[in-house]
Amino acid sequence: MPRTDTAGAFAQQPTLRTERLVIRPLREDDRRDVRDIFSDPEVSSFLAGDGKPATWIDDMIDRRLAFDGPKGMGHWAFVEDDILVGVGHLRPSAELAGDVAEIGWYLGRDHQGRGLATEAAVAIRDHGLHTLRLPAVWALVHNGNQASHRLAGRLGFVEVGTGTHYGGPHKVYVALPRTPSR
Ligand SMILES: CC(C)(COP(=O)(O)OP(=O)(O)OC[C@H]1O[C@@H](n2cnc3c(N)ncnc32)[C@H](O)[C@@H]1OP(=O)(O)O)[C@@H](O)C(=O)NCCC(=O)NCCS
Known part of the structure; x- marks a missing residue:
């Protein structure tokens, strides 16, 4: 179970810590690093659909930084x-x-293939299920995104359907509080 720097279940978005990672709220001065990650066609192949403006990465970072959703x-x-x-x-x-x-x-x-995504995703999943006490955490994975299907499987996500999402065919996964966890 990851440690969380949060006073209560509905505190502001917390920092989570795992064995190798500090998982902290995204901030403006991350922009250049995030831009570098998504500029790699291999990372963005399931995101950068046809017809997106050249500014799509910065637009996406803007949307992420402007998030104003539920606490936590x-x-x-x-x-x-x-x-x-x-x-x-x-x-x-x-x-x-x-x-x-x-x-x-x-x-x-450069950071793939070492289990870091598994480590981070477990922490975020457990934050949602156990700290925020959400009834479920959902994931949408493009049909062709094999690395993400393997990751969802490692995390105990169960495939419950398919659908057209984000402009393409996706599998719909869900993790419930009782889903066996890593
Ligand atoms: C999806 C994505 C995050 C997965 O990255 P990843 O590096 O494969 O996942 P992990 O960091 O959990 O690493 C797991 C891999 O490292 C290996 N590994 C090595 N050391 C490990 C360790 N200590 N613990 C776990 N796995 C380890 C595993 O065997 C696994 O390899 P496999 O999938 O070939 O079996 C990455 O492919 C990505 O960013 N893709 C582009 C963005 C994207 O499509 N996002 C999803 C939108 S839904």
Whole structure:
């Protein structure tokens, strides 16, 4: 179970700590690092759809920084030894009905393949399920995104359907408080 720097279940978005990572709220001075991560076509291949303006990465960072949702949710930077290695989020879904909580994860290519996304996603999932006491945490994964399907599986997410989301075919996953966890 990750440690959380939060006084109560509904405190402002907390910093989470795992064995290797500090998972802290995203901030403006992360912009350059986040831009570098998403500028890599391998990282953004399931995001950078046709017809997006050239400014799509900064627009996306602006939206993340402007998040004004439920307390305890938001966008986080994954930091290892003072290096921003990835970002993730837990926020009301704009794609699924009912404002359910949707998780997301992204790692810079140089930092993949070491279990860091698993570590961060477990912490955010458990923050949602156990600290915020959400009834469920949802994830949408593009059908072709094999690394994310493996990650969802490692986290105990259960596939419950498919649908067109973010402009493409996605699998719908859910983790419940009783889902066996890593
Ligand atoms: C999805 C994404 C975050 C997964 O990254 P990842 O590095 O594969 O995931 P992890 O950091 O958890 O690493 C797991 C891999 O490292 C290996 N690994 C090495 N050491 C490990 C450790 N200590 N613990 C766990 N796994 C470890 C695992 O075997 C696994 O490899 P495998 O998937 O080939 O079996 C990454 O591919 C990404 O950023 N993709 C682009 C963005 C994206 O599509 N985001 C999702 C939108 S839904």
